[in-house]
Amino acid sequence: MAEPVRREFIRQSDMVNYENSYYVRQRFWLDFEAVRAKVAEAAGAAPDEIALTRGATEALQLLIGGYNKLKSGDAVLYADLDYDSMQYAMNALKARRGVDVVKFDVPEPATRQAVLGAYARAFDANPKTRLLLLTHVSNRTGLVMPIAEIVRMAKVKGIDTVVDAAHSWGQLDFKVGELEADFVGFNLHKWIGAPLGVGFLYIRKDRLADIDRDMGDEEFPETDIRSRVHTGTVNFAAVLTVPAAIALHQEIGAAAKQARLRYLRDYWVSRVRAFRDIEILTPDEVGLYSAITSFRLAGKTSKSDNDAVVAKLRDGYKVLTVRRAGVAKGQCIRVTPALYTEEADLDRLVEALAVVRRPSEEV
Structure with missing residues (x-):
């Protein structure tokens, strides 16, 4: 609230x-x-x-x-x-x-x-x-x-x-x-x-x-x-x-909320798409996304794989994400910015993903 x-x-x-x-x-x-x-x-x-x-x-x-x-x-x-x-x-x-x-x-x-x-x-x-x-x-x-x-x-x-x-x-x-x-x-x-x-x-x-x-x-x-x-x-x-x-x-206005949430989503997704070993599951096609976007590290499809990444992001970088099951091609991690999320919060997410994705930082 x-x-x-x-x-x-x-x-x-x-x-x-x-x-x-x-x-x-x-x-x-x-x-x-x-x-x-x-x-x-x-x-x-x-x-x-x-x-x-x-x-x-x-x-x-x-x-x-x-x-x-x-x-x-x-x-x-x-x-x-x-x-x-x-x-x-x-x-x-x-x-x-x-x-x-x-x-x-x-x-x-x-x-x-x-x-x-x-x-x-x-x-x-x-x-x-x-x-x-x-x-x-x-x-x-x-x-x-x-x-x-x-x-x-x-x-x-x-x-x-x-x-x-x-x-x-x-x-x-x-x-x-x-x-x-x-x-x-x-x-x-x-x-x-x-x-x-x-x-x-x-x-x-x-x-x-x-x-x-x-x-x-x-x-x-x-x-x-x-x-x-x-x-x-x-x-x-x-x-x-x-x-x-x-x-x-x-x-606030429904259109303004929608625009803000899409902006925040694009802010981090546009940078993370450059990481070839991170799969962004939510398309950039207009009308097919809003605030929520999920990703998975390449090849990391199990519950334990994704729980480990969620824990690393939370405990190491103070970024709260959520593991999601049920996707046919394997489990993934959901990122959900809110209206009050700031760019600095998403900067921290991107910086964390840049580290977590590296083989030397396997979790």
Whole structure:
């Protein structure tokens, strides 16, 4: 959280703690609905097209698990760069819905045409596919998928798409309609900067019937999107702080945030690409990257290889990176600058990589 948001979270926590059950029973749900309306407006959706959740994982699990148009013998499809928890949810459809689950690999190195070609081939090879999981910004490599193009390709084949936008809204400048997808899960506690534990799901208004009510929810009518989420008690203060996070996001400007994050990414990547023994997995092609970029040392594809590099960068140079598994060609290391990251921080990263990559400095 940015400092203004953190202060608001403390203020709201104090208020909820002081007013306690009276507030929750008398006023919270009015405030909750005001927050939902604010989120919808910012995302470019109607209020009755979104429901607040505890994060993108919960939102996407509800969309995937609740999708009711599958029948035995159908297939569902996802890629190696999709998030682990969402892969699990897709895998669970085999037992739950009687479908075949198909996984394929996104090409590396990625280009727009290579990515589109990979999805086209996957569709052609699996003509019984009826549901696709598609990640807007991969948490593994930072690859930004050409979502609208893939969604259009899928629709031609009679395939519905659930889009994982956990990392994209706030990192990229877009409205939900631009994705052209009917089902999308979002985080508010990542690049929007709200407190931990808040997100939302989007279901286009005319597709609500295709997602089941959550565990048969009866708090809301079947025609109300809020029946697709039954979280129970939420973190009231976290929800109440969301408008402050959105206000700051809008004050900075989505386009300005996107430009800043891409600048910071380009600042270090442009220099590290000169190191022939470091593979940059995220392309420089316009529209296919934002803040997140991953790399691996040539030939270093195992968990132990990448854990050792992460430890060296952290303990030797005070640079925090994250090992990422699940990439078809081997594990890698993710670098994620934030808005407050400075060029000097990235200078230290580049200097560290110049040393860590050398055979004499094997880790």
